[in-house]
Amino acid sequence: MKPERKYESGFSLMELIMALMVLTVVMGIAFSLLNRFQQSYRYEEAYADAQRNARFAVARLNEIIRSAGTNPTANTTVNPTNFVLLLAPTTASGTAISSSSIQLRSDLNGDTLNTATVSSNSDVIVTSENVTLWLDAANMRIVMDDNTVTPPLSVTIADNIRTLTFTDPNGASNTNKAIQVQLVATPSGIPDGDPRYREVSYNATIRLRNR
Amino acid sequence: MTDETIQTRDNGERGAALIMALLTLALLLALTMGMSLTAISELGVSSTYGTQTVALEAAEAGLNHAASLVSNYNGADFTALLAIRPTPLSTDYMTGNNPFVTANAASFAPGCVMIDPEIPARGYQLRDGVTGAVVPDVYYRVSLIDDEPTTSPAVVRVPNFSPAAYSETIGVNADSAAVDKNNRLVIYSTGTFANASVTLEGWIAFLPFPALSANKNVEISGNAQITGAYGGVHSNSGIVENGNGWWVEQTVTATGTLTGDFAGQVGGFCGGNQPPLDLPPFVTRDPLISGDPYTPPRLQDFLIRRADILLIDPDFADGAHSLDQNDVGSPATRQLKSIANRLNINYALLAAQLDDTPGGNVQQGDPVAISVSRTVPGDFNSAGIPIKLADTTDVGWSHSNSGWSIIPNAAGASAGGHTVYAIGENNYDTSNQNLASAGSSTSNGGSILLNSNVGGNGAPIAVTMFSTGSIEVRGNVNITANLLDLQTGFLPPFVTPDVLMMAVEDIWVNGDFAANIAFTGVSYAGEAVKLSGSGSINGQMIAFNWPHVSGSPVDALNVVTGNFQLTLNQGDSIGRVKLYSWRQIKR
Numbered sequence: 028m029k030p031e032r033k034y035e036s037g038f039s040l041m042e043l044i045m046a047l048m049v050l051t052v053v054m055g056i057a058f059s060l061l062n063r064f065q066q067s068y069r070y071e072e073a074y075a076d077a078q079r080n081a082r083f084a085v086a087r088l089n090e091i092i093r094s095a096g097t098n099p100t101a102n103t104t105v106n107p108t109n110f111v112l113l114l115a116p117t118t119a120s121g122t123a124i125s126s127s128s129i130q131l132r133s134d135l136n137g138d139t140l141n142t143a144t145v146s147s148n149s150d151v152i153v154t155s156e157n158v159t160l161w162l163d164a165a166n167m168r169i170v171m172d173d174n175t176v177t178p179p180l181s182v183t184i185a186d187n188i189r190t191l192t193f194t195d196p197n198g199a200s201n202t203n204k205a206i207q208v209q210l211v212a213t214p215s216g217i218p219d220g221d222p223r224y225r226e227v228s229y230n231a232t233i234r235l236r237n238r
Numbered sequence: 239m240t241d242e243t244i245q246t247r248d249n250g251e252r253g254a255a256l257i258m259a260l261l262t263l264a265l266l267l268a269l270t271m272g273m274s275l276t277a278i279s280e281l282g283v284s285s286t287y288g289t290q291t292v293a294l295e296a297a298e299a300g301l302n303h304a305a306s307l308v309s310n311y312n313g314a315d316f317t318a319l320l321a322i323r324p325t326p327l328s329t330d331y332m333t334g335n336n337p338f339v340t341a342n343a344a345s346f347a348p349g350c351v352m353i354d355p356e357i358p359a360r361g362y363q364l365r366d367g368v369t370g371a372v373v374p375d376v377y378y379r380v381s382l383i384d385d386e387p388t389t390s391p392a393v394v395r396v397p398n399f400s401p402a403a404y405s406e407t408i409g410v411n412a413d414s415a416a417v418d419k420n421n422r423l424v425i426y427s428t429g430t431f432a433n434a435s436v437t438l439e440g441w442i443a444f445l446p447f448p449a450l451s452a453n454k455n456v457e458i459s460g461n462a463q464i465t466g467a468y469g470g471v472h473s474n475s476g477i478v479e480n481g482n483g484w485w486v487e488q489t490v491t492a493t494g495t496l497t498g499d500f501a502g503q504v505g506g507f508c509g510g511n512q513p514p515l516d517l518p519p520f521v522t523r524d525p526l527i528s529g530d531p532y533t534p535p536r537l538q539d540f541l542i543r544r545a546d547i548l549l550i551d552p553d554f555a556d557g558a559h560s561l562d563q564n565d566v567g568s569p570a571t572r573q574l575k576s577i578a579n580r581l582n583i584n585y586a587l588l589a590a591q592l593d594d595t596p597g598g599n600v601q602q603g604d605p606v607a608i609s610v611s612r613t614v615p616g617d618f619n620s621a622g623i624p625i626k627l628a629d630t631t632d633v634g635w636s637h638s639n640s641g642w643s644i645i646p647n648a649a650g651a652s653a654g655g656h657t658v659y660a661i662g663e664n665n666y667d668t669s670n671q672n673l674a675s676a677g678s679s680t681s682n683g684g685s686i687l688l689n690s691n692v693g694g695n696g697a698p699i700a701v702t703m704f705s706t707g708s709i710e711v712r713g714n715v716n717i718t719a720n721l722l723d724l725q726t727g728f729l730p731p732f733v734t735p736d737v738l739m740m741a742v743e744d745i746w747v748n749g750d751f752a753a754n755i756a757f758t759g760v761s762y763a764g765e766a767v768k769l770s771g772s773g774s775i776n777g778q779m780i781a782f783n784w785p786h787v788s789g790s791p792v793d794a795l796n797v798v799t800g801n802f803q804l805t806l807n808q809g810d811s812i813g814r815v816k817l818y819s820w821r822q823i824k825r
Contacts, residue, residue, distance in 0.1 A: 053258060061268065082287055094821040099385070099441050100401055101422070101818055103470065103488040103506030133821070137387065137401035145398045152822045202511055236820035 070223050073214035077187060081212035081229045084169055084185035088160065088208050089233050091153050091171070091184075096237030097133040104139065107238055111203045113193055114159070125194040128161035129206065130174070133237075144175045160184065162191035167213065189213050189226065196232055204238040207231070289434035292376060294822075296364055296429025300378030301440040301817065303353055303362075304425045307338045308382075308442055308730075309815035310347040315732045316418035316444075319345075320384055327393050327415055328381070332426045332437060332823070335381045335394065353380050360430050381426045384418050385441070396424050396439075397823075421445075421809050426823070437823040444733055446813035447515055448472045448489060449806035452767065452781035452796040456492075458484050460799035462769070466807040468778075470506065473796070474514040479503070484798075517780055518729075518812065541740065542704055543581055543618035544721055545659035547633050548608040549642050551683040554662060555592040558600045561585075570600070573664055581659075583610065583622040591626040605630055605637035633658075641685035641707065644692045644699065653692075654699040657721045660684040661706050665787070681743060681789035682707040689713045689749075698752075708743035708765075708790045711773070714750040719759050719777075723810075735759045735810045738777060744792035745781075747773050747802070760812055766792040774803040778811040 038046070096110030112130040132141040133156050135149075141156045155173040163170045168186045172179035194207040212227045213219070311319050322342045328334025338346075338353040346352070353362045361379025363372045386392035386406055387399050392415035411417040422443040429436050448470030450456065456473040458464075459480035464471060470488035471477065477490060479498035489506040490496065493514040500508045555574045559565035563575040563585035574592075578585040591608055593600045607630040614620035630636060634653030636645050642660045644653040662683020685707030693699040693716030702721035703709055719736035729735070736759030739745055745763040751773030759777045761767075767781040768791070786794040798804065 050258070054261070057261065086287055086290070090822060097819050097821040099396070099399060099424075099819045100404075101441075101443060101445065106507045106509065107512075108509060135398055135821075137396075137399045137404070139401070149398045150823045151398060152824055237818075 070217060073217050074225055077212040077214040077227045080185060080187055081210060081227045084188060084210060084212065085208060085229050085231045087184050089231060091160065092131060092206055092233045093236050094152060095131040095133050095235055097135060098237060099134065099137045100139055102134065102139040108203050110235060110237060111206055113195060124198060125192050127191050127193070128159055129193045130159045132157050142175055144173060162188065187213050187215050203235065205232055205234045208233060289432045290436065292431035293429045293434040293436040296376045296378045296431060297427045297436045297438045298429070299364060300353065300380050300427030300429060301425055301438050304338060304380045304382065304427060305440065305442050305817045307346055307350055308423065310350050311345060311730065311732065312347060313345055313732060316421055316423055320382070320416055320418060323382065329394050331381065331383050331394050331397065332428060333379070333381050335383055336379070337382055338380065355379055361428070376431045378427055378429045383424050384415050385420070385422045385424050386413065386415055439821050439823050440817050441819035442815065442817050444730060444809055444813055445816050445818065446778065446806065446809055446811040447780065449804045450767070450779050450798060451515055451517060452783055453517055454781070454783035454794060454796065456796045458486070458798050460484060461801045462798045463803045464798065465803065466805040468806040468811070469804070472515055516814070517782055541737070542659050543622070545657045545704055546610055547656045547658040548610060549630065549635055549658050549660040550592065550606045550608065551662035552603060552605045552637070554683065555589065555600045555602045558589060560589045560593055560598065560600050577661055581610065581622050582619065583624050588624050591624045607633050607635060641687040643687055643689065644701070646690035646692050652699060653701050655720060657702040659704040660686050664706065681787050686710070688715050693717050702737050703739050705741040707741065709739050709741040709745045710791050711747045711751045712749040716752045729812065730815050733810060733813070735812065743787065743790040744768070746791045747775065749773055751775065759810060765790060766794055767796045768792040769798040769802040769804060770800040772801040774805070776805045778806050779804060780812055
């Protein structure tokens with residue numbers, strides 16, 4: 028048996044070195060790939076987050092804007108062109124055609140005024156009868172102000188929004204029967220100088236159901 | 239041999255390949271999982287928004303479906319509609335109070351699709367509008383309640399609704415969830431798709447058109463007052479104001495523009511660029527014979543068949559064939575045939591009543607009053623039996639070159655208690671049916687002119703007047719509608735206006751006209767309306783504004799001026815069932 032054992036050699040040093048070198052090269056390539064994939068994954072996730080964020084923001088704005096002008100008592104003093112007001116900047120004639128802030132009025136409690144806030148556990152989407160949706164550009168977020176209290180009570184609707192524009196699709200005639208919302212959401216955690224930096228742009232036309 | 243084989247198997251160099259393969263596989267697996275995670279999470283987000291959107295659209299479909307059924311309800315009023323809900327009422331406003339089920343289908347117009355709760359918790363399954371096939375997993379359920387405020391003790395109420403001194407909470411039947419007092423109802427529609435659910439609240443009402451509604455321009459001036467719960471003005475064109483003595487209690491709206499300074503003279507909203515009102519064409523095409531409004535001037539058949547007295551201009555039927563209505567070469571025959579068919583009166587019978595000298599063609603020299611009864615009383619599709627009265631004064635009317643007139647303070651017969659249809663020559667230019675050419679035509683016959691003291695103070699004459707021409711009211715006239723609670727195909731069956739005047743051409747009220755006793759309803763002009771002097775009407779004026787023909791008393795513009803007072807307070811007038819307030823509910 029002993030003479031046969033001389034053939035049971037392990038890997039030679041050279042073999043080991045070669046194998047390790049090959050393994051190192053392969054692992055190096057693999058890990059660098061993995062690293063790049065992971066980076067890509069992170070970027071894609073941020074991009075997907077931005078998309079999700081933008082969609083949520085549009086859905087929420089849609090939900091809030093389309094109910095504007097609720098008027099359960101059919102009060103005739105209600106000015107239907109005031110359900111939605113595009114705020115400054117205005118044109119020379121004083122009418123805003125597009126703006127980053129919008130004021131919505133409705134009568135939730137049937138008192139024929141737009142000055143109340145119904146209790147927060149009520150069954151309505153927005154509890155205030157007079158709100159302003161606007162872009163807080165410094166903090167890159169969309170904010171809803173409840174104008175029925177002083178100072179206005181602010182609630183954040185969506186974060187990481189770089190631009191927000193409300194437009195009346197009827198242009199200068201400004202009939203406020205529908206509002207076009209355009210917003211740009213940014214991916215969080217990716218520097219905007221990065222070549223792979225991308226923003227998400229959303230555009231939706233919301234018809235006012237009470238017009 | 240065995241050992242050699244073992245040596246061969248033990249050759250360690252093949253192990254490196256295995257390790258490499260395993261490592262590579264692990265790496266690939268990690269990458270794949272990473273990418274999948276992103277995709278899966280994005281899919282989840284899309285799916286959530288998608289289901290929510292479908293649920294919202296289902297809820298909206300339910301709201302519109304229910305609103306359409308409300309306007310096709312054929313019962314007496316909204317209270318009767320509330321009464322066909324299941325009992326006892328569900329105290330949850332959102333569920334259970336659904337009258338729109340197949341068991342109640344007879345209460346709605348034939349052919350209506352009901353909203354049956356096919357799955358009790360989810361409701362009716364949405365159908366494809368084209369194929370009628372069910373849409374998988376999309377449902378809506380609806381609940382109908384009266385508009386009782388949140389503070390009301392009614393068993394089911396509207397949440398977050400607390401108006402001051404609301405009509406449902408005061409007077410007779412106050413705070414009753416089963417009795418509607420203001421022609422308003424609230425529908426809750428919950429749409430579901432997969433696990434998403436959205437509820438919408440819709441307010442539906444019968445909303446009368448404003449007291450003065452017109453297709454063309456309206457001018458408001460002088461010290462005119464338009465008042466009442468529906469005391470507003472609307473034009474599907476523009477509105478011009480003049481002066482600062484006039485007042486409109488509710489809204490002044492125009493599809494076009496407002497011209498002038500309206501500030502401080504309108505109680506409600508005032509503005510142009512508003513949606514048009516779909517005014518029903520009471521002066522309209524014949525549903526049986528094709529043609530346009532100029533082919534023969536006429537009023538809607540089911541209205542004029544309610545006339546029990548026909549006032550026919552002299553010479554109207556002169557030259558018409560006495561028996562054969564198909565002698566269409568004669569314009570007089572065509573004209574008489576047109577009237578006979580619309581009134582559903584046998585042509586030969588009518589011709590015989592108008593003929594002064596039987597034999598040959600009709601010779602009608604005098605103005606004629608004909609009494610019409612129906613073979614089945616009350617059924618206006620049954621044949622009319624015409625009986626010529628000995629004299630028009632037998633029903634309190636006289637005729638002059640100015641048209642038909644009520645004899646003031648008639649010693650014998652009174653015009654009161656009748657619905658009259660004044661019929662005269664059709665002067666529209668039928669050879670050229672271009673609407674624009676109408677201006678060159680002379681006005682029609684069959685006009686009515688009231689210019690004396692008709693109806694004493696506090697004792698109005700009940701008379702409803704239809705005219706193939708125009709109706710002009712001057713002097714001190716006190717009349718009220720004879721045709722009450724009219725049902726028309728243009729309105730929901732439960733809206734039953736009273737009708738005072740309907741003219742193919744103009745209506746001009748100028749003077750101390752006072753139809754303000756017990757009257758609520760409609761006056762309708764095929765052309766224009768002018769209200770002037772110090773008269774008052776408690777009702778609604780509608781101007782359809784077909785092009786003005788020369789010779790009729792009002793130019794194309796509709797005017798309300800002088801000290802005229804137009805008041806509309808009650809809902810029995812021309813209007814529409816409308817879903818007028820909409821909001822999303824959080825629950």
